[in-house]
Amino acid sequence: MPAAALTFVLGGAVAVGAAAGDAALVVAVLATQAVLISGWYRALDVPGGIGGIVVAGAAAVAADVLLLVRDDARPLTLVAGVLGLGMLATLVHQLVRRPVRARLTESLTATTTLLVLAVLAALFIPAADTRGGAALVAVTSLAAALGPAVGLFPLPPAAQPGIAIAGGAILGAVVAALTDLTVGPSLLLGGAAGAAAVSMSAFVRRVARPDVTTVAAMPVAAVAPLGYVLGRILVG
Numbered sequence: 001m002p003a004a005a006l007t008f009v010l011g012g013a014v015a016v017g018a019a020a021g022d023a024a025l026v027v028a029v030l031a032t033q034a035v036l037i038s039g040w041y042r043a044l045d046v047p048g049g050i051g052g053i054v055v056a057g058a059a060a061v062a063a064d065v066l067l068l069v070r071d072d073a074r075p076l077t078l079v080a081g082v083l084g085l086g087m088l089a090t091l092v093h094q095l096v097r098r099p100v101r102a103r104l105t106e107s108l109t110a111t112t113t114l115l116v117l118a119v120l121a122a123l124f125i126p127a128a129d130t131r132g133g134a135a136l137v138a139v140t141s142l143a144a145a146l147g148p149a150v151g152l153f154p155l156p157p158a159a160q161p162g163i164a165i166a167g168g169a170i171l172g173a174v175v176a177a178l179t180d181l182t183v184g185p186s187l188l189l190g191g192a193a194g195a196a197a198v199s200m201s202a203f204v205r206r207v208a209r210p211d212v213t214t215v216a217a218m219p220v221a222a223v224a225p226l227g228y229v230l231g232r233i234l235v236g
Helices: 004-019 024-046 047-070 073-096 104-127 132-152 159-179 182-204 211-232
Strands: none
Touching: 004 024, 004 047, 004 104, 004 211, 024 047, 024 104, 024 211, 047 073, 047 104, 047 211, 073 104, 104 132, 104 211, 132 159, 132 182, 132 211, 159 182
16 A cells, blocks of 8 residues: 555544544554554664564553543643653663664664654544544644645645645635634644645655655654644634
8 A cells, every 4th residue: 555545544544533532533543653653663774673662652552541531631741741751661671672782872763753753643632622623633634644645646846745735724624614613723724734744754755764654654643743732722
């Protein structure tokens, strides 16, 4: 499956999950996190993959569960706690890595980055409980899925980022017309998510060994904190 198609599947699953309820959304978020984590170390071609996958996977699941079961008005506090413990686990992982801690800096950087991306992807869960609710999540995840899909068409490379941003904004307007979201915030959120998705797709394609799973999951995972923060600012 092409990376852009898998991105669309993941983004669509998050949007549908948000509309279906908390349990379905958590499953979709877990799937996105799992796809991202599964190909991360192959893509970066760095050592320490097994331990890093365990650390990032455990932290992602912990964040998902805490955000699901705890009705906290400040969910970023929970996320910060998970990230703090995850950072400690990342350091311990590097200390116990045997027989030789080869390429320590690269491995530590890769694991830390994966930890942050995987945990922050969980912010789709509290975003669905904000005033914008499922519609806010749909704008964010679908705009993220739309961004990489622009590359499937025979368009000038220089025009693709602008088209992706415009497409995200238009998608935001469509969702606003079908839901209770107001048009202005939806336009801004859709455009911002489209821009972030294009940027992250371009970034991850420049790694050592671009892996289809990492290329596909990165845009969706990366826009979750953007959707939550901008949603709270623009929608309330």
